[in-house]
Amino acid sequence: MSENFDKIKTHFPAARIKKLMQSDEDIGKVAQATPVVVGRALEFFLASIVESSVKEAREAGVKRITGAHVKQAIEKNENFDFLVETVCKKGEVEATAEQQDEE
Template identity: 45%
Template structure:
């Protein structure tokens, strides 16, 4: 699936077999980091359910997620 997404871009030529595997692992680690930080935010709010507003607050408070701020701008604060 990652390889297909990469190949939809005209600027991307051939993709070595190892590249989708490496990108997949990098995405797993990124998502894990985001979810762990968001779960800390959820616990700090004494909530039992992780919500989109918790993810938004995490993205806004963590410098490493600054590039995602535009994506969560429309999510309401709770």
């Protein structure tokens, strides 16, 4: 994962992360390095979701990643357990919308 991750040229803006963190009333001052570390952690997190989704797409014999592949990756990986409820709700909403479109 690190060899692919080093190729990433764009990063999450530290100023925006700091602004989001300070929007919470419970958080006071934020050290200068904190938003940078949070941004880097977010990049690693997203890279792991994308890699898991790519694996699911390859197993399905598809070259393009869809929401279904991301959902499968989240459901199969224990590290993403906290996202299962969110993904299931989103999937149910999309399925309902598709059914309404068909009617």
